[in-house]
Amino acid sequence: MINFFSSNFKLGILGGGQLGKMMLYETRKYDIQTYVLDPNPDAPCKIACNHFEQGSLMDYETVYNFGKKVDVLTFEIETVNIKALADLEKEGKKVFPSAKTLEKIQNKGKQKLFYEDHNIPTAKFRRFSNKAHLTEGITDNKVKLPFVWKSTQGGYDGKGVSIVKSGADLVKLPDVECIAEEMINFKNEIAVIVVRNPQEEIKTYPVVEMEFHPEANQVEYVICPARIDEKIALKAIEVAKNVSTAFEHVGILAVEMFLTQNDEILVNEVAPRPHNSGHYSIEASYTNQFEQHVRAILDLPLGATESKVAGIMVNLVGADGHTGDVVYKNIEKIMAWSGVTPHIYGKKQTRPFRKMGHVTIVHESIEEARIIAEKVKKTIKVISR
Amino acid sequence: MINFFSSNFKLGILGGGQLGKMMLYETRKYDIQTYVLDPNPDAPCKIACNHFEQGSLMDYETVYNFGKKVDVLTFEIETVNIKALADLEKEGKKVFPSAKTLEKIQNKGKQKLFYEDHNIPTAKFRRFSNKAHLTEGITDNKVKLPFVWKSTQGGYDGKGVSIVKSGADLVKLPDVECIAEEMINFKNEIAVIVVRNPQEEIKTYPVVEMEFHPEANQVEYVICPARIDEKIALKAIEVAKNVSTAFEHVGILAVEMFLTQNDEILVNEVAPRPHNSGHYSIEASYTNQFEQHVRAILDLPLGATESKVAGIMVNLVGADGHTGDVVYKNIEKIMAWSGVTPHIYGKKQTRPFRKMGHVTIVHESIEEARIIAEKVKKTIKVISR
Structure with a gap:
């Protein structure tokens, strides 16, 4: 048994954005040492990791040399130099998800061919x-x-x-x-977060549903659990598990799917890392997706994936027409409502449609959560000063 | 409205131990800038704050100069230089809890006299x-x-x-x-976490119960909710609110109480900060005590204090006979059980009875949580290598 906790063990994370930042809450909780590489010198991960390095994620030398310094290497963004990961693995370094898995996912054309080859339903x-x-x-x-x-x-x-x-x-x-x-005329866009460790232990989170704005064709809410038929939910979970196993994935895999008008499940695409559709888990689940990812890649036992309460996630994106120093207008209003938690990613500058944060709404009743979520959506605005 | 989020606003924290470390998860979530002062150059708060300063918390000049650099000042330990806090307040600096409040609490003799003067029941x-x-x-x-x-x-x-x-x-x-x-021959030792903001908005968490080892006279479990009569719980909550109001306290106040054999409530002592008896709230509550403290001292609306699920907390203290580099023996075993979350404070060296971390067990059923908590207690050991 490797001693990860308050030890000399080092976890490397490629990418220092908001996903890495939320992962660091968990490495801090476990006092696991972390090294982070990101091209942005002011990346959200800059503080809270033990060692921050500025550099390109696509540069072979940079990624390879970074990987040499750590014991286990993971990533929070797919656009990284795969050749460097593969070479590190050849030298015995643990890289999760593996270079082989990432290689099948990074290029969307290859990803689609992979589904065809493995009889995974897709458009x-x-x-x-x-x-x-x-x-x-x-x-x-x-x-x-x-x-x-x-x-x-x-x-x-x-x-x-x-x-x-x-x-x-x-x-x-x-x-x-x-x-x-x-083009799929879908009834619902749904997603399942799958987690799998090197021992092939596998668990899934409940199906989540993306609710779209009736006119703008934009996801407004990620809702857990999805308000769909139980049988269909089970089918979606089966498909998602098959995808994770087929990819021999280790870590968190977000499987986005369409539910067609005929109740068919089609895999849209996957993300081999913690994902927007799993953010609700921080407040709603027994084990959130970031802790779960860390558990999986370190080959620790997986945590419970069930929910304590219903959860809805609303993205905070920069308002149109606003560029500059960010202000979260009315944030104090939404914070007054029960079960509402804003997450601020730490980007000082807003731009139209830039992902600046998200808000989670949890409640015993999903209907109540949905009502509060709509109030949140209408109240908070990401503007410039 | 002050802009706290991704802004130039600075929160100062006196003390950089585990309580500060857990508070920093919340300031990171909100992207609030933090300055931390602690005498230990390797304090658990060293990373994850924006600016760490090594220095004595009891030295007037050190605390005063540190306070000048921030917009709001708080503490995670009571043994700080009160005169410096008072002088900073005189110059208009916001200090929460205030120097006046801390002065009444820091000395246990004064604290007891305060209870007498304010008709607060105490031994x-x-x-x-x-x-x-x-x-x-x-x-x-x-x-x-x-x-x-x-x-x-x-x-x-x-x-x-x-x-x-x-x-x-x-x-x-x-x-x-x-x-x-x-000496009070008490039936139960209980505690209530109270939160109060500068606008005198006040909320309480459910009553928690300290369960003692039958022989060792040591708290083994902090259990939320306490397994006591509803009427008595309401009485304890009333007493705790009165204590917070009497102290004109701002922030989290932990009120420890005895429940006597005659069902009298006696205040034992208070802690004017997040407290061990509120650690369960990270996993079990809608708003954990650290986020709640930050909300209160920044005069933001208070969050919901209700629980999502039952919670039990077990302290991780260094095993007797072990001094040196810490190992959390069997941690991977307890992590395999549903709803079990270890928190590692980040102290590299263990010593007999040193507080090294805690484990929270959450479950829909408090009885089930209690069974798992006992297994946890018997399984994990904090030893040296």
Whole structure:
């Protein structure tokens, strides 16, 4: 048994953003030493880790040298240098999730092919190496409008995704490797957080539901548990477990899925790390996703994934038309309501639609939580001074 | 409205031990800048605050100069230089709890006199300025054996408290200012965490119960909610509120009380800060005591004090006969049980009976939690390598 607690053991984290910051609450709780690498000298992780290093996550040398200093290496963002991870593993370093797993997920085209190869239900798609090939595919009727366009690389938080309905939409797309995916007329977008450790112990969190704004086509609330049929929930959990096992994933894996009008489950995409759809777990679950990730990658026993209470998460994004020093307007109003917890990621500057934080609403009753969540959404504003 | 979040606002904390460390989880969550002062260069708060300063908490100049750098000043330990706090307040600095409040609490003799003056029920006592006067009091039959001896200054975690049954016990006592208190044959030792903000908004947490080892006369479990009669619980909450109001306290106040064989409530002592008896709140409550303290001293609305689930706390103290680099033996065993969360304070060296951490056990059923708590207590050992 390795001694992780108040010892010389070192956990390395690639990426020092809000996900890393929330992971550090847990490493602090366990007094596990941490090293963090991030290109931003003012990254949210800068304090609360034991050692912060500024550097590129995509640079082979930087990642390799950083990895040499730690005992176990993980990441809180997928865009890292995989070759460096693979070489570190060859030298016996523990990297979780593994380079092999990340390699299958990082490129969205490969990720989709992986689903096909492993009989994991997913929306129909075609992969194109560049824009000319995509255009050719449309001309040849291999791809029909409308479709969902996704850049295979570097897509994150809605960036790198477009709905193409017309030639005009097509013109606007960048010339990159991409996939064209069948548009799914889904009933619900749902997600399941899966956790798996190196001993292949596996657990799932309850299904969460993304509730969209009726007009803006934007996720407004992540709701746990999802208000869906129990049988469908069990099916979604089965699919999510299969995905984690197929990827031989270690750590937290967020599996985003569509529930179609015919109650089919289709895997949309995965994130091999703690994820927005699991933030509710900090306040609602017996073991939150960040603690769970740390447990999994250190091969410690997994914690209980059940909820103590219902949870709803609302993202705090920068208001349109506001750029500059951030102000969380009316935060003191929402803090007066029972079960409301704001999380501030620590970015000093707001920009339109920048992810600045989130708010969790917990309550014994999911209906009550939903009412409070709507009040929260309407009250707090992320503006500039 | 002051902008506390991701701003230039600075909160100062006197003391950088485990209580400060847990408070920093909350200031990080809200991205509130923190300055911490502690004499130990390796204090648990060293990382996760924005600025750490090594220095004496009892030195006037050190505390005064530290206080000048921050906007609001609080403490996580009572043994700080009160004169410096008072002078900072005179100059307009916000100090919570105030110097005036702390002054009434820091000296246990003054604290007891305060209870008498404010009709707060407490065990009978006499104050003595030194050992000779105490001996005289016994000779003159003003104090009857057995009694509880308490040093008026610097008592903390059982230090500075003795039960005097004989002349031999008396001989061992140090020559300091003290109180001799009537021994209470109590049914239960209970505590109520009260929170109060500068607007005099006040809230209380449920009554917790300290369960003692049947032989060792040592608290084994802090149990929330206390397994006592509802009427008595309400009475204890009333008493605790009165204590907080009488002290004009701002922040978290832990009120420790005896429940006598006749169902009387007697105040034993208070701690004007987050306290061991409120640690369960991190996992069990809607708002934990550390977040609540931060809310109170910043004059933000208070959070809900209700519990999501039942909670039991077990202290992790260094095992007898072990001194040196700490090992948490069997920690991986207790982590496998549902609802069990260890907290490691980050002290590298263990010593017999040193407070090294605590474990919280949460469960829907308090009976189940109690069973698991006993397994935890019997399984984990804080030893040296």
